Amino acid sequence: MKRNLLYLFAAALLTLTGVACTEEPLSDISVIQDSQREENEFDRWITAHYTIPYNIEYKYRMEDIESDMNYNLIPADYIKAKQLALLTIHLCLGAYDEVTGSRAFIAENFPKMIHVIGSPAVRNDGSIVLGTAEGGQKISLYSTNYLRLDSIQFLNYWYFHTMHHEFGHILNQKKPYSADFKALSAKDYRSDSWISLAVNEDDALKLGFITAYASSEPGEDFVELISVYVTETQEQWEERLRKAMPDNPDDEINGKDLIEAKFEIVYNYMLDSWNIDLTALRETVQQRQATINTLDFNF
Numbered sequence: 001m002k003r004n005l006l007y008l009f010a011a012a013l014l015t016l017t018g019v020a021c022t023e024e025p026l027s028d029i030s031v032i033q034d035s036q037r038e039e040n041e042f043d044r045w046i047t048a049h050y051t052i053p054y055n056i057e058y059k060y061r062m063e064d065i066e067s068d069m070n071y072n073l074i075p076a077d078y079i080k081a082k083q084l085a086l087l088t089i090h091l092c093l094g095a096y097d098e099v100t101g102s103r104a105f106i107a108e109n110f111p112k113m114i115h116v117i118g119s120p121a122v123r124n125d126g127s128i129v130l131g132t133a134e135g136g137q138k139i140s141l142y143s144t145n146y147l148r149l150d151s152i153q154f155l156n157y158w159y160f161h162t163m164h165h166e167f168g169h170i171l172n173q174k175k176p177y178s179a180d181f182k183a184l185s186a187k188d189y190r191s192d193s194w195i196s197l198a199v200n201e202d203d204a205l206k207l208g209f210i211t212a213y214a215s216s217e218p219g220e221d222f223v224e225l226i227s228v229y230v231t232e233t234q235e236q237w238e239e240r241l242r243k244a245m246p247d248n249p250d251d252e253i254n255g256k257d258l259i260e261a262k263f264e265i266v267y268n269y270m271l272d273s274w275n276i277d278l279t280a281l282r283e284t285v286q287q288r289q290a291t292i293n294t295l296d297f298n299f
């Protein structure tokens, strides 16, 4: 089964690892699977807002069969799982609905299961898994118990960048992108060694990668371009391009030109293959990001 991992060698690693290793009290409401369990209010909300409109299962209880046993994981807190469920519709699914004019695109293409997990998943090499997508059918999101509503940067970093990233992989699996994309940075991808070489974000930009993780392989590069573009503002995008400019005009690689050339392929792919204008999608996501304080999480 193909599995895509978006992971990060974070400066905050030690802190997070520490957090991951401490024992956490469970919330009052049990999220442990009980085969006889009765539906609660949230389950009914999920049926109305995920199952019926999108045929998506939003799973917040911990079930061994659905989680990766390589990690020592903690279930999602009930309140945080509810918040993330509403935010996912507001910032991701609903944004696609708005630009495509219906829920059909998400219902047809989005993975059939979103599984939220309370704790981060820390790999043996020390990197942190932000999310996984398996076989186009399931997206797992970690660190739900750290969800905060007061910072859009935080929400993007931990959840929504990951969601757009993983969804990008799924779209690519359904409709491949042109081989021209792979040729542009062909000699500069570094597979898993992007971690050991500790490519920092600024160096990555100079090499023509929108993030350090984008330098791992073409598939990651492609979806990082989608994800960063959609979740960040025009100003943030331009700031990245500015940092990507060569220090010296004679430099062999012009990171800005490379990123722009790759992004043009990404933009045209989304438009031609999926009829999605990434600029319109970004505008919608930005408007929605600005209104999360109007959402009612008491459902």
Ligand SMILES: [Zn+2]
Residues within 6 Å of the ligand: 004, 005, 006, 165, 166, 169, 219, 220, 223
């Ligand atoms: Zn990925």
